[in-house]
Amino acid sequence: MTDRRDFIKSLGIISLSGIPTASLLPASFSAIPSLPGPAPSQPTESYWDLVREAFHIEPGLCYLNNGTMGPSPLSVEEATISTIKSVNSNLGYGGGEEVRNHLAALMCCKGSEISLTHNTTEGINVAAWGLPLKKGDEILLTTHEHVGNAMPWINRAQHHGLTVRTFQPAATAQGILDQLDSLYTKKTRVVSVPHVSCTIGQLFPIDQICAWAKTKGIFSIIDGAHGAGALTLDMNRTDPDCYITCGHKWLLGPKGTGFFYVPERMFDVIKPVFAGAYTDRGYDITVSPATFEGYATTAHRYDYGTQNSALRIGLSAAVAFHQLIGPGAVQERIFHLNHLLYTRLAQMGQIELISPAEEASQSMMLGFRHKKLDYAQVAAALMKHPGRYRIRQVPESGLNSLRVSTHIYNSPAQIEGFAEALNSL
Ligand SMILES: Cc1ncc(COP(=O)(O)O)c(C=O)c1O
Numbered sequence: 057m058t059d060r061r062d063f064i065k066s067l068g069i070i071s072l073s074g075i076p077t078a079s080l081l082p083a084s085f086s087a088i089p090s091l092p093g094p095a096p097s098q099p100t101e102s103y104w105d106l107v108r109e110a111f112h113i114e115p116g117l118c119y120l121n122n123g124t125m126g127p128s129p130l131s132v133e134e135a136t137i138s139t140i141k142s143v144n145s146n147l148g149y150g151g152g153e154e155v156r157n158h159l160a161a162l163m164c165c166k167g168s169e170i171s172l173t174h175n176t177t178e179g180i181n182v183a184a185w186g187l188p189l190k191k192g193d194e195i196l197l198t199t200h201e202h203v204g205n206a207m208p209w210i211n212r213a214q215h216h217g218l219t220v221r222t223f224q225p226a227a228t229a230q231g232i233l234d235q236l237d238s239l240y241t242k243k244t245r246v247v248s249v250p251h252v253s254c255t256i257g258q259l260f261p262i263d264q265i266c267a268w269a270k271t272k273g274i275f276s277i278i279d280g281a282h283g284a285g286a287l288t289l290d291m292n293r294t295d296p297d298c299y300i301t302c303g304h305k306w307l308l309g310p311k312g313t314g315f316f317y318v319p320e321r322m323f324d325v326i327k328p329v330f331a332g333a334y335t336d337r338g339y340d341i342t343v344s345p346a347t348f349e350g351y352a353t354t355a356h357r358y359d360y361g362t363q364n365s366a367l368r369i370g371l372s373a374a375v376a377f378h379q380l381i382g383p384g385a386v387q388e389r390i391f392h393l394n395h396l397l398y399t400r401l402a403q404m405g406q407i408e409l410i411s412p413a414e415e416a417s418q419s420m421m422l423g424f425r426h427k428k429l430d431y432a433q434v435a436a437a438l439m440k441h442p443g444r445y446r447i448r449q450v451p452e453s454g455l456n457s458l459r460v461s462t463h464i465y466n467s468p469a470q471i472e473g474f475a476e477a478l479n480s481l
Contacts, residue, residue: 174314189218267295
């Protein structure tokens, strides 16, 4: 167990870019009953039991749908709620700007390269509208996009005569790279793919995709909705033109929090379509015509106006919680749980697994169909089961399938219980 003092000390250890830790969490944070310590090198089930205690998921509910929305641990809840209370009592702005540096530590980039949004979709819209594209240009997407990475491009295409070309992703990393190579034409200007697909949890080889895009001189925009908090990220290594994600899924942060990484080299390429307070370096409307001294020199040029500081402080607490356990340990654990389930379902004759068999393309989510039952029937029956298993239906791309996602508050026992419940249908 880690008490509040140790927890705050640990924030220093993880070197959150030299930010004074006292500003990270409100004083009432001491109300948090317990926090797990950092994961040991070989975490036992009793360590993960302790981690589970940091959440207050309804007893009797087996939540296997983190890919839609993650529950926040008590520390995040407390940081958020107490900031709401303090802002309403002292009428201070509440702070929260430090979150850019906390997120940068997580993404291995600079705080000045982080823009804050409210969800993934907002960030994808910033990229889709800000890129210099013209009539006839082509954008490559998969047939497995979430609406959040489909509609922004389709919408821009409608306005400016662009073409959205799609491909059904191959089941292997190399297969996807080969597909991109054969789809590329002189008109291709953008490739935008998920880091992990929302449909079947396919892990895309984004490092290679971004490197490939560079050789072709096209933009690489990664939909990382399932990246932050699930996968260890390193923007220096991946080097995308934009990596867009959120706080409310795998990072277990407050709902309605998003952010994206945009490298300095792209600041003058992706134009800020919306602007307001803090996006500029100065303007003058006492003269006519009005003058403008340029956009902010950081990724702040893409976000503007009054924001909810409680959500930002809650997001910082979520990063701190994630760093406390250890991003590597989190990824290993959630991939392991998913792998346990994959292996179990592969033995069940009535189940058709639709996630890639290639291990390098698997993640912490998987997709399947029941060979005899409709997907909606299966989801409803699992919810009605005494184990109350909540999973996601996947009507997207005509898949009519089901998705299970596993996070650190899940256990091997829950995975086994889920498999048995499915077997009993
Ligand atoms: C792959 C993917 N992209 C984008 C989104 C949209 O995310 P948000 O609700 O944060 O805009 C989701 C949401 O589930 C998703 O799974």
